[in-house]
Amino acid sequence: MTLGKVVGTVVATRKEATLDGLKFMVVRAVDPEGRETGGHVVAADAVGAGPGEMVLIATGSSARQTVATQNRPCDAVIMAIVDSWExxxxxxYRKD
Amino acid sequence: MTLGKVVGTVVATRKEATLDGLKFMVVRAVDPEGRETGGHVVAADAVGAGPGEMVLIATGSSARQTVATQNRPCDAVIMAIVDSWExxxxxxYRKD
Amino acid sequence: MTLGKVVGTVVATRKEATLDGLKFMVVRAVDPEGRETGGHVVAADAVGAGPGEMVLIATGSSARQTVATQNRPCDAVIMAIVDSWExxxxxxYRKD
Amino acid sequence: MTLGKVVGTVVATRKEATLDGLKFMVVRAVDPEGRETGGHVVAADAVGAGPGEMVLIATGSSARQTVATQNRPCDAVIMAIVDSWExxxxxxYRKD
Amino acid sequence: MTLGKVVGTVVATRKEATLDGLKFMVVRAVDPEGRETGGHVVAADAVGAGPGEMVLIATGSSARQTVATQNRPCDAVIMAIVDSWExxxxxxYRKD
Structure with a gap:
């Protein structure tokens, strides 16, 4: 998994039908020091994450192992909201 | 998923039989600011995307989770046309 | 998928038994301008590609969705020979 | 697989339900000389690894082939603790 | 697949139970000219490769399509020993 920070959202009305209802978030990658690395990914949200939150992202087929993303053409998912890491x-990092 | 812009098309008549009818598009990667990053991918089109449109790309096995690409040797798919992102x-970005 | 140019072949007699009969080609990656990028991959050939031809490569589990590669330990396949792209x-590029 | 060194832990209480009980570790990548490369990954722990230990990481769908991670949205797993390599x-490297 | 040269071995006694008996090799990536690229991977050995040999590596789920690696948390496998390439x-390269 990778650490990331939710910074935005993507709106797409014309899409594969199975994607209806999924929320797509722009997530910037952060390194273990909490610094943004310059990388980003658009991830489906499986846990109700909001802007500014630190999250864990799973990619590839593992991104489809959530209730929200199963069998959908989705290759990145927010599967956890991070409270802290050491x-x-x-x-x-420690969430306020 | 990654954000990208459709810039071209690839024609290939000699191919694995299951690929007949699939449209292959050249998609340039864009970053969250909408700038081209220099990366690109050739993706199958599952949603009727056209030149100049901003799209979302899913890769890997997730690229086969659309009606158009199921069970086909396809590792990148356009699964959504982007209206806007913030x-x-x-x-x-906001589509005209 | 990625665009590539077939430049060579790999011979390997000692291998996983299921790979017997598969042809392994060295393929150099090319960008949308047709320039070699410096990257390369060794791909199984599912379509009878020859030296000098421009091809499409699928990787990962998608590389096993051809008749030639199904259930084999193969993570890159030539699944189409490119006629042209724009x-x-x-x-x-346009094939002679 | 990649070689890595366990350096920290991530706490996340809000997550996909199937992840309950999994421990997430921050692992820094090391090269064959044992030097940190600058890369890192957050991996689920399938073998009881602790801080400072050298481990092997499997990624992608292979990260779900352990008792601890099966069918979970997890794309990186510590599947072995390294004793030594030459x-x-x-x-x-040789463990004390 | 990628070309690589076997340069070492990794010993790990504490590991996911299904990995018992698998041999893990350190493999340095080589480019089509036979030069080491600086990259490396730890791969399971499915074909009895030895130090100094040039091999082909398959990664991802394809690394589990051998008798030795099936259903195991293994994301890279040596599935062929290279005799030569042109x-x-x-x-x-031509094996002695």
Missing amino acids: IGGVDK | IGGVDK | IGGVDK | IGGVDK | IGGVDK
């Missing part, structure tokens, strides 16, 4: 015992 | 509440 | 209405 | 007969 | 009719 590196070497030092908090690098 | 970053931090600011529109970065 | 970008913005301008031919970038 | 390059050209020279030990590059 | 580029443009010129031998770039």
Whole structure:
């Protein structure tokens, strides 16, 4: 999985029918220090994530192993909202 | 998924038989600011996308989860045409 | 999928038994302008491609969705021989 | 698989239900000389790895082929704790 | 697939149970000229490869399509030992 920060949303009305109801978020990748790396991905939201939240992203076929994304043409999913992480015992991020 | 812009088409008459009827588009990757990144992919079209349109691309096995691409040797699909996206509440792209 | 040019062949007699009869080609990646990018892949041939031909490559599990590669430990396949492609209405490649 | 060193943990209480009980570790990639490469991944732990340990990571659908991760939206798993490795007969890492 | 050279081995006694008996090799990536590229992967061995040999590596779910790796958390496999390859009719590698 990769760490990321939700920064935006994508609207698409013309799409594969099975995608109806899925929410697509723009997520910027962050490194273990919490810095944005410059990378990004558009991910389906399986957990009700909102702008500014730190999340975990699963990609590939694993992105289809959620109730929201099963059997859909979706290759990236937000499957968890991050509360905190630590590196070497030092908090690098903690949700307010 | 990744954001991209449809810029061209590929013609291939000699191919795996199951690919008959699929349309292959050249799609340039764009970043969340709407700038081309230099990357590209050839994607099958599942939604009737045309030149100049911004689209979402799903790759890997997820690219086979559309009616058009199921069970075919296809690893990238246009599964949505983008109407708009925003970053931090600011529109970065809006279809005319 | 990615665009590529067939430039060579790989011979391997000691291999997983299911790979017998498959032909492995060295394929150099090309960009939408038809220039080699420096990347390459070794791909199984599902369509009878020859040296110098421009082809489409599918990777990952999608590489196993051809008659030739099904259920085999093969992660890249030539699934089409390219006749031509255009970008913005301008031919970038056309087979002789 | 890739070699990595466990350096931290991620806490996420709001997540896809099937992920309950899985432990997510921050793993820094190391090269065959044992040097950190700058890359990292968040991986589910299938073997009880702890901070500082060198591990093997499997990604993609292969990350779901463990008892702990089966059918879950997880694209990276620690599936082995490394005791040692050698390059050209020279030990590059040996666990204390 | 990618071309690589077997350069070492990894020992791991604590691992997912299904991995027992699998041999993990450190493989350096080589380009079509036979030069090491700087990349590497740890791959399971399905064909009895030894140090110094040039091999083909399959990754992702395709790495599980061998007798040795089926249903195991393994995302890279040596599925062939290379005898030789040529580029443009010129031998770039030939096994002694």
